Amino acid sequence: xxxxxxxxxxxxxxxxxxxxxxxxxxxxxxxxxxxxxxxxxxxxxxxxxxxxxxxxxxxxxxxxxxxxxxxxxxxxxxxxxxxxxxxxxxxxxxxxxxxxxxxxxxxxxxxxxxxxxxxxxxxxxxxxxxxxxxxxxxxxxxxxxxxxxxxxxxxxxxxxxxxxxxxxxxxxx
Amino acid sequence: xxxxxxxxxxxxxxxxxxxxxxxxxxxxxxxxxxxxxxxxxxxxxxxxxxxxxxxxxxxxxxxxxxxxxxxxxxxxxxxxxxxxxxxxxxxxxxxxxxxxxxxxxxxxxxxxxxxxxxxxxxxxxxxxxxxxxxxxxxxxxxxxxxxxxxxxxxxxxxxxxxxxxxxxxxxxxxxxxxxxxxxxxxxxxxxxxxxxxxxxxxxxxxxxxxxxxxxxxxxxxxxxxxxxxxxxxxxxxxxxxxxxxxxxxxxxxxxxxxxxxxxxxxxxxxxxxxxxxxxxxxxxxxxxxxxxxxxxxxxxxxxxxxxxxxxxxxxxxxxxxxxxxxxxxxxxxxxxxxxxxxxxxxx
Numbered sequence: 001x002x003x004x005x006x007x008x009x010x011x012x013x014x015x016x017x018x019x020x021x022x023x024x025x026x027x028x029x030x031x032x033x034x035x036x037x038x039x040x041x042x043x044x045x046x047x048x049x050x051x052x053x054x055x056x057x058x059x060x061x062x063x064x065x066x067x068x069x070x071x072x073x074x075x076x077x078x079x080x081x082x083x084x085x086x087x088x089x090x091x092x093x094x095x096x097x098x099x100x101x102x103x104x105x106x107x108x109x110x111x112x113x114x115x116x117x118x119x120x121x122x123x124x125x126x127x128x129x130x131x132x133x134x135x136x137x138x139x140x141x142x143x144x145x146x147x148x149x150x151x152x153x154x155x156x157x158x159x160x161x162x163x164x165x166x167x168x169x170x171x172x173x
Numbered sequence: 174x175x176x177x178x179x180x181x182x183x184x185x186x187x188x189x190x191x192x193x194x195x196x197x198x199x200x201x202x203x204x205x206x207x208x209x210x211x212x213x214x215x216x217x218x219x220x221x222x223x224x225x226x227x228x229x230x231x232x233x234x235x236x237x238x239x240x241x242x243x244x245x246x247x248x249x250x251x252x253x254x255x256x257x258x259x260x261x262x263x264x265x266x267x268x269x270x271x272x273x274x275x276x277x278x279x280x281x282x283x284x285x286x287x288x289x290x291x292x293x294x295x296x297x298x299x300x301x302x303x304x305x306x307x308x309x310x311x312x313x314x315x316x317x318x319x320x321x322x323x324x325x326x327x328x329x330x331x332x333x334x335x336x337x338x339x340x341x342x343x344x345x346x347x348x349x350x351x352x353x354x355x356x357x358x359x360x361x362x363x364x365x366x367x368x369x370x371x372x373x374x375x376x377x378x379x380x381x382x383x384x385x386x387x388x389x390x391x392x393x394x395x396x397x398x399x400x401x402x403x404x405x406x407x408x409x410x411x412x413x414x415x416x417x418x419x420x421x422x423x424x425x426x427x428x429x430x431x432x433x434x435x436x437x438x439x440x441x442x443x444x445x446x447x448x449x450x451x452x453x454x455x456x457x458x459x460x461x462x463x464x465x466x467x468x469x470x471x472x473x474x475x476x477x478x479x480x481x482x483x484x485x486x487x488x489x490x491x492x493x494x495x496x497x498x499x500x501x502x503x504x505x506x507x508x509x510x511x512x513x514x515x516x517x518x519x520x
Contacts, residue, residue, distance in 0.1 A: 018418035023251030023266025032241045045226060054240060061244035067274050069415045104224050111225070125192035126222065132187045133194060144183065151186030151218070158217040161224070 013073040020068040028065045035079060036061070039086040042127045046090035046108045048101050056090045076120070077138050083123040088112050103161070110160045111153075118153035121146050178204070182211055189218035248273075252364065257392035258372035260399035260424035265363045268298075268406040271415065272356045281352035285412045286405075289344070292355055294405050296347035299359045300340040301401055304384040305394050306362055309369045314358045315343045332386050366398070387435070396431045399424065404488040419481045426453075426461070429480045432487045436514050437465050445506040448475040451483055465510060474502035476510055486511070489518030 019027030036057065043056035060082060064071060071081050091112045094105050111122060124135040125146070132150065136143040181204040187193050188201045205212040251259075251266040272295065275281060281292040289297060303313055317339070347355040371378040371391050378391040387397070403420055410417030419425055429451050436449075444466035453460035460480070464472060477499035478486070486496045493511035500507045 014418065017416075018421060021267045021270060021418055022263035022421055022424075023249070023270070024263075024421075025245055025250045028245060029241060032244075036240070054237075058240040058243045061241065062247040065244050066247035066270070068270055069274055069410070069417075072416045074416055107221065107224050122190075125187065126190040126225065130192060131194055132192050135192065147183045147187050149186075150190065150192070151183055154186045154189055154218045154221055155214075157225075158221040161217075161221060 013078045016078060017068065017071060017073045020065065020071075028061060031064060031078065031082075032061055035082045038079065038128055039082050042083050042086040042123075043090040045127070046087060046105065047094040048104075049094075052090070052093055056086055056093060059089055060086045079128055080120050080123055080138070083127050084119060087123070087127075107157055107161065110157055114153055114156065118149050118156070121149045122153050125150055178208060178211070181208075182214070185211060185215050185218055188215065189222045252367045252372075254367055254372045255375050255378075257375060257378055257427075258367060258395045260420060260427055261363075261372075261395050261402065262367050263421060263424055264399045264402035264406065265360075265367065267417070268402055268409075269360055269363075271406055271409060271413075271417070272360075274415075275352075275413075277351070277353050279352075280413060283412050286408045291409055291412065292348065292352040293344050294409055295352070295355050295359050296344040297340055298402060298405055299347065299355065299362060300336075300343035302359070302362050302366060302398060303339070303343075304336075305391075305398060306366055308382055308384060308391070308394075309366065309371050311362070311365055311369070314362050315346050336385060363402075371395075393431055393434075396427055400428050400431065400484065400488070403428075404484070404490065407485075407490075425480050425484075428484055429461070432483060432514075433463050433465075435517065436487070436510070437463070439513055439517060440466050440510065442467055445473045445503070445509070446470055447506050447510045448472045449510065450475060450477045451480050452477065453480070472502070474500065474504065474507040476500055476507045483514075486514050487517055489515065491515065 016027050016031055020031070039060050040053050040057045043060075044050065044053035047053050047056065063085065064082070071078060087108070091105070091109050094108075111119065114122070120139060121135055124130045124138060125132060130138065132143055132146045136146045139146070181201055184193065184197060184201055188197065193201070201215070205215055248270065249266075252262045254262050272291075275291070279291075282290045284290055285294045299314060307313065347358070366372065372395065375392065378395065381388055381390050382394070383389075384394055387394075389397075399420070403417075407417045409415075420428060433449065433451075446464050446466040446468065448462060449465055450462045451460045479497065482491065482496050482498075485491050486493070493508065493515040496511065496515075498507075498511065
């Protein structure tokens, strides 16, 4: 039942946030244990560099620890927040080197610019490997909304590939 | 078939990232074999996902303890102290983190409570921490001109006058400085308080002393500092739209215990007895109960409050008729307790 999943999940994020705010280091270690792999993977997929991905990961968890109020457990899950933060920092850090990596990076930059509801579903379904049913529960929206958002998000990204660099006109694909 | 086509087309994004439920993959593949339009879209979406993926070459490496340690260096943890001072150490860590996020040019001028902005609220805390700091032998951080800095535990019973003059003087003084300087003054005084022996030694802190009109053990004065620091952090958080979490469960129950003791003292032995039940902070909500007032009569009413709401009521952040509560029995007796609690408003 979705309701139970929400109830069993949200206290964990709220509990972690509470301990982070009040300076409990073990809360950061827990968050790192749960989401360190995800953050590193997201950063690596954007930067294609182990060293850069590790720097981004460190920056993400340093922000969670030193600026704990920037995460609000009542506005989204920690998983989504960390994944999006890692992605944004990685996009800013990465510099294309031509070739396929260049095109991938451009795509990630487009992803970072998508509206929040679309970005959230891509992060959860793609990077975090959640099924659309889990995504629906985590975001508190109907399953068909998740399916539609995922399709339109990927559709927008695919359209930017069709007509590369220039100011891609949104909407028509 | 058209309805089926619509439904399966909506699944293409899910299919492209592999986020489907069991059986979805087969249904989509069967449809793609029949529908050229969907097959083309599916191909485009999957190619896009592959490009996001970065291919299968090389792994992202491992998450190492080293990265965690580096992250931890970006902010000090709550100071390690004895249990009676731990709620204060946590509250100081929580306010420090919030103020650090504001930075030098942040919204320090946002109105918070009374006629204080964020800057003034922090200055108020500088003054409010002073009596305990002075009792523990620390020098005032803000110059005290003559009698205005007279110890608040002067035996005249007129501690309010001295206190009000002092807090006004400190706020006026701090408003002539940069907000980050006031922040540093508050933080340094708080850290020094937490570094005193009284914060680490329960026995040393067991002795009672009168500060700001309340004769209590020093352990309780540390709790009062925690209480006030947390309430003002919550005030600032509300003003700035940041969610300030309630104190940690173990700390919250200490704060509630202190609040009940102070309320009970104020109520006295002659008041109509009321059973006060404070719901537990944990998921099981199992809490504690106290009988307040006279022990010579049967309990006239039961009053049920959430622990955070109880603290906010005592802090003057809830009107007695607004605080969420459950009342059984004599509503007049229960309301009298709520009204007294709100009237204490010791912040």
